[in-house]
Amino acid sequence: MSDLPAVPTTRPLGQSGITVSSLAWGMWRFAGPIGAARQLVDAALDIGITLFDTADIYGFDGSGGFGDAESLLGELFAADSGLRRRMVLASKGGIMPPLPYDSSAAYLEQAIDVSLQRLKTDVIDLWQIHRPDILTHPQEVAGAVHKAQAAGKIRAVGVSNCTPAQIAALQHFLDVPLASTQPELSPLCIAPFENGELDQALQMDMAVLAWSPLGGGRLAEPTNDRERAVVAALDAVAAAHGVGRTAAAYSWLMAHPARPIPIVGTQNVARIGEAADAFAVRWTRTSWYEVFVAARGEKLP
Numbered sequence: 001m002s003d004l005p006a007v008p009t010t011r012p013l014g015q016s017g018i019t020v021s022s023l024a025w026g027m028w029r030f031a032g033p034i035g036a037a038r039q040l041v042d043a044a045l046d047i048g049i050t051l052f053d054t055a056d057i058y059g060f061d062g063s064g065g066f067g068d069a070e071s072l073l074g075e076l077f078a079a080d081s082g083l084r085r086r087m088v089l090a091s092k093g094g095i096m097p098p099l100p101y102d103s104s105a106a107y108l109e110q111a112i113d114v115s116l117q118r119l120k121t122d123v124i125d126l127w128q129i130h131r132p133d134i135l136t137h138p139q140e141v142a143g144a145v146h147k148a149q150a151a152g153k154i155r156a157v158g159v160s161n162c163t164p165a166q167i168a169a170l171q172h173f174l175d176v177p178l179a180s181t182q183p184e185l186s187p188l189c190i191a192p193f194e195n196g197e198l199d200q201a202l203q204m205d206m207a208v209l210a211w212s213p214l215g216g217g218r219l220a221e222p223t224n225d226r227e228r229a230v231v232a233a234l235d236a237v238a239a240a241h242g243v244g245r246t247a248a249a250y251s252w253l254m255a256h257p258a259r260p261i262p263i264v265g266t267q268n269v270a271r272i273g274e275a276a277d278a279f280a281v282r283w284t285r286t287s288w289y290e291v292f293v294a295a296r297g298e299k300l301p
Contacts (some may be wrong), residue, residue, distance in 0.1 A: 003282040007254040009048055009197060014179035014207045016156035018125060020088050022254060023275055024051035024209060026263040028058050029258070030069040034079065037072055043269040047190050047276040053182075053209065053263050054128055055092035056115050061275070066097070074120035084121055090209075091115050092130035092160055092182075105134035108144040112153055126179060128158040132166045142173035149176065158182065158209075164200045171204065180207040185260055187230050187249050188215035190295045198258045211254050213262035219249055229294035237287050247277035252291055255283045 013020045025044035030037065044052070051074075059068025070091065077084045093111035096102045112127060127148065131139060148154045156181030159167055171178050181201055183192045189212065192198050200209045214220065215227075222228045231245065238248035250262040264275045293299060 002282055004255050004288065006282065007251070007259065007279060009279060010050075011013070011207070011208055011259055013051075013126065013156060014158075015177045015205050016126070016179040018088055018156060020051040020178070020207070020261070021049045022259065022261055023047075023049050023250065023264045023278065024053050024090075025049050025272065026211065026265045027052065027054040027069045027073065028265055029267050030054065030058060030072055031267075032072075034072070034075055038076055038079075040267060040268055040272065041073075041076060041083070043272040044264070047273055049275075050086070050088050051090060051126075051209075051261065052087045053090045053190050054119075055095075055267040056111060056118075057092075057095045057097070057130065058144050060097065062097075067114070070115055070118035074118050077120045086087055088125045089119070089121065090126035090128065090158075091119070091124050092128040094130040094133060101131050101133040101135075103129055103136040103141050103144075105140050105144040105147075108141065109147065112148050114155060114264075123152060126156045126158055127154040128160045128180065128182060129162070129170075132159075132162050138166075140172040141169045141170060146175065156180070158206075160209075160211075164196045165199060167204075167206075178204065180209055182209040182263075183213050185253060186209035186213045186215040186219070187234060187252055187291055187295055188218055188227060190292065193256070193292070198256060198260070201258045208258050208260040210260040210262045212265070213253055213260075214246055214249055214265070219245060226294070226297050229297075230291060233287075233291040233294045235279060236290075237283065241277075241281045243277040243280055244274055246271070247274060248281055250278035251277060251281035252283065252288065254278065255288055 059065040145157045156179035160182035234248045253260045
């Protein structure tokens, strides 16, 4: 039984001309003293991760902390002028508590400028619209990102949590191709495999950044029959390759032809290191579909 193709350690970021690692590290929970923060960043760099994903809302706890994750990363850049050059920096904007969303041109332009100030950098490599604001015309969104690109503030544009129709509408008004889309995607959240999101990414040559690739922790502690069935299918492959369940989950996502980039969210140095084991796993069609069928909870037609 032949294996599915091996996943390379790097890949293009859509048509942006930027090359990124096939794993990313996310800063949703990035916090703490600067020394510990630097250890986390170094752990990701040490396993070849170059794509670092943050957002202006990361650090917000419901009452305060908006921008804290960006500000902490900016402190690291200020302390080491060479660190910024070692990574492809991704950030997001457009969530504005308690609205909740604002993608008006005025707000997006302000959000980009403030993120640059927090991050203490001149340019964000990939800037993403964090959530779709259904009250803003996509032509207005396109105008705001065009302006930021023309000013050299952002290099590439992506979206997060958008439907295929919303992505197509925005792309219609852009004169550059969208570089990426960021859906929730895991062995427990498989909707993008079947609702057209990954097919659209292949068609438009967009990179797919998968957030919550471990199902928000449910792969570690399954609580129902469906989750336990998925875990059992992952564990069988993990055991055969001598790796942990999380590495198997990351590799399962990357085996899809769209080559989704799992965003590793752990804030534990050792667990960041274990993510590299994903590249040691090779899936067969049979083993891959066993996870997929378990996730669906029913046989394929």
